[in-house]
Amino acid sequence: MKVVVLAGGLGGSRLARGLAETIDPADLTIVGNVGDDVEILGLHVSPDLDTILYTLTGRLDETKGWGRAQETWNALDTVTELGGESWFRLGDLDLGVHLVRTQALRAGEPLSLVTARLAIAFGLEPRLLPATDDRLRTWLDTPAGELPFQEWFVARGHRDEVDGVRFEGAEAAGPAPGVLDALQAADLVAIAPSNPFVSIGPILAVAEIREALEQRAAPVVAVSPLIGGHAVRGPAGRMLSRLRGGTGPQQVTDCYEGLLDALVIDEADAAEEAGVRTIVTRTLMEDAEGRRRVAEAVLEGAGALA
Amino acid sequence: MKVVVLAGGLGGSRLARGLAETIDPADLTIVGNVGDDVEILGLHVSPDLDTILYTLTGRLDETKGWGRAQETWNALDTVTELGGESWFRLGDLDLGVHLVRTQALRAGEPLSLVTARLAIAFGLEPRLLPATDDRLRTWLDTPAGELPFQEWFVARGHRDEVDGVRFEGAEAAGPAPGVLDALQAADLVAIAPSNPFVSIGPILAVAEIREALEQRAAPVVAVSPLIGGHAVRGPAGRMLSRLRGGTGPQQVTDCYEGLLDALVIDEADAAEEAGVRTIVTRTLMEDAEGRRRVAEAVLEGAGALA
Numbered sequence: 001m002k003v004v005v006l007a008g009g010l011g012g013s014r015l016a017r018g019l020a021e022t023i024d025p026a027d028l029t030i031v032g033n034v035g036d037d038v039e040i041l042g043l044h045v046s047p048d049l050d051t052i053l054y055t056l057t058g059r060l061d062e063t064k065g066w067g068r069a070q071e072t073w074n075a076l077d078t079v080t081e082l083g084g085e086s087w088f089r090l091g092d093l094d095l096g097v098h099l100v101r102t103q104a105l106r107a108g109e110p111l112s113l114v115t116a117r118l119a120i121a122f123g124l125e126p127r128l129l130p131a132t133d134d135r136l137r138t139w140l141d142t143p144a145g146e147l148p149f150q151e152w153f154v155a156r157g158h159r160d161e162v163d164g165v166r167f168e169g170a171e172a173a174g175p176a177p178g179v180l181d182a183l184q185a186a187d188l189v190a191i192a193p194s195n196p197f198v199s200i201g202p203i204l205a206v207a208e209i210r211e212a213l214e215q216r217a218a219p220v221v222a223v224s225p226l227i228g229g230h231a232v233r234g235p236a237g238r239m240l241s242r243l244r245g246g247t248g249p250q251q252v253t254d255c256y257e258g259l260l261d262a263l264v265i266d267e268a269d270a271a272e273e274a275g276v277r278t279i280v281t282r283t284l285m286e287d288a289e290g291r292r293r294v295a296e297a298v299l300e301g302a303g304a305l306a
Numbered sequence: 307m308k309v310v311v312l313a314g315g316l317g318g319s320r321l322a323r324g325l326a327e328t329i330d331p332a333d334l335t336i337v338g339n340v341g342d343d344v345e346i347l348g349l350h351v352s353p354d355l356d357t358i359l360y361t362l363t364g365r366l367d368e369t370k371g372w373g374r375a376q377e378t379w380n381a382l383d384t385v386t387e388l389g390g391e392s393w394f395r396l397g398d399l400d401l402g403v404h405l406v407r408t409q410a411l412r413a414g415e416p417l418s419l420v421t422a423r424l425a426i427a428f429g430l431e432p433r434l435l436p437a438t439d440d441r442l443r444t445w446l447d448t449p450a451g452e453l454p455f456q457e458w459f460v461a462r463g464h465r466d467e468v469d470g471v472r473f474e475g476a477e478a479a480g481p482a483p484g485v486l487d488a489l490q491a492a493d494l495v496a497i498a499p500s501n502p503f504v505s506i507g508p509i510l511a512v513a514e515i516r517e518a519l520e521q522r523a524a525p526v527v528a529v530s531p532l533i534g535g536h537a538v539r540g541p542a543g544r545m546l547s548r549l550r551g552g553t554g555p556q557q558v559t560d561c562y563e564g565l566l567d568a569l570v571i572d573e574a575d576a577a578e579e580a581g582v583r584t585i586v587t588r589t590l591m592e593d594a595e596g597r598r599r600v601a602e603a604v605l606e607g608a609g610a611l612a
Contacts, residue, residue, distance in 0.1 A: 078402020092398040096384020
């Protein structure tokens with residue numbers, strides 16, 4: 001059974017890990033968000049691709065939910081001492097990835113190729129593809145003005161309300177090599193419980209990816225990021241409320257209009273309207289059992305639909 | 307008494323530190339070699355400027371003689387794991403400097419200005435100037451072909467014999483802002499016991515700096531890098547032997563033909579011909595007393611000449 005999962009950062013990486021632990025990992029392709037990529041200290045940082053890479057190879061700091069386990073912060077301490085750009089927390093182990101990636105990109109290597117090299121070196125079993133090799137960046141329309149993703153999310157702690165989301169470069173962005181092939185060969189496309197607006201949105205903003213899902217042969221099953229009407233982490237709840245008028249399964253389905261065959265929702269939201277066929281389970285992925293439970297619910301959704 | 311010292315890496319930084327501990331540090335200008343600057347992992351590394359910066363602000367790893375004290379190597383461990391460029395040992399604390407410098411240079415800031423900012427942030431008291439803001443790189447003519455400095459020095463451990471030295475970009479390189487003014491205002495110009503060919507040579511390869519020394523009003527006093535016909539560290543001895551036909555004070559003087567008023571030599575070399583007025587002392591700078599002794603010998607050389 002060939003599966004493609006569209007994934008943002010932590011929630012995406014946890015579903016991807018659950019799927020990789022449930023099916024043959026060689027049959028899994030992860031399409032990662034690059035809308036929150038950012039240049040820090042002259043380095044190209046791909047936070048979501050790295051969170052996926054770190055999570056699935058046992059390198060993630062599971063307590064923080066980002067960055068590397070057993071990380072040190074000496075380079076950033078020097079940068080801080082020198083008055084440099086230190087608002088984005090780059091650890092020393094993490095920096096090695098950004099240095100190698102940036103050097104390769106500067107030499108003209110596409111992001112998908114660098115990502116593949118990093119994945120091989122770290123022993124990642126599923127295939128990891130960026131949604132696009134082209135520059136695509138997420139901007140937030142807020143009462144404080146339009147903000148680039150990381151300024152809104154990290155520098156300002158996503159306190160600003162969001163009135164709209166824009167994907168700079170999306171019109172010109174094509175899918176990275178392998179993405180369309182993987183979608184066409186898939187028996188199931190999973191959409192991870194990542195933020196629909198800023199994690200999955202940038203992937204679907206690549207027109208050919210969205211079209212491939214619209215014209216799908218295989219079922220598309222999303223996992224709701226909500227538990228009892230609240231996002232497990234981050235600003236998804238507030239954004240759903242403000243941009244879709246509520247924080248229930250229906251609003252999640254609305255984000256993926258025309259794209260979903262089923263939605264995996266938490267038991268706490270089972271009584272709510274979803275506007276699409278639902279699979280109910282406990283969706284919190286705190287450990288291997290939780291990851292497997294959600295992965296199986298996704299596979300069940302596809303099985304029932306196939 | 308205003309002093310300018312031309313300095314390479316460790317020997318240069320130790321004499322500079324000795325001078326800064328002996329005269330008013332505000333009266334000292336250090337002109338640093340940039341011929342061994344190198345791009346590693348896309349970062350601009352200025353090893354000699356950094357050794358000076360670290361030595362004079364108490365940050366140097368005194369055991370290794372390069373890099374930062376209490377250094378960690380996590381970023382480079384990741385780079386190694388990823389098959390990246392890891393032959394040049396960049397520690398985590400050290401990396402912070404290269405990240406800030408590289409970002410500033412990419413934004414169009416000249417090296418002299420970045421260096422001044424780093425020096426202020428680290429609390430360096432003397433003024434530190436790169437010899438030039440222009441690109442100037444040292445190449446070695448060896449039996450294995452022409453090699454860039456760091457490939458010869460670090461990657462191949464300066465094992466290859468040197469038949470000649472070339473300074474790429476020297477013809478077009480002008481002195482960094484402040485260098486000529488400092489030389490003109492100086493009461494003494496000191497040449498550190500750095501390698502005459504690859505540490506001091508690139509500074510003197512900037513035509514206006516060499517001319518300023520040739521037309522000097524103030525005395526120029528060099529410190530020989532030899533003790534008993536051997537270099538304290540590095541390949542200076544072998545290079546003097548092969549390129550100047552011997553490893554005595556005379557060969558050091560020959561390297562600075564037309565530029566020297568006096569040479570500080572070690573007691574072990576006192577019986578040798580020098581071809582210029584000598585000041586004899588113990589030139590090893592292992593501690594504060596040693597640094598002060600050599601600094602005072604240099605000042606004595608100037609005093610006797612003035």
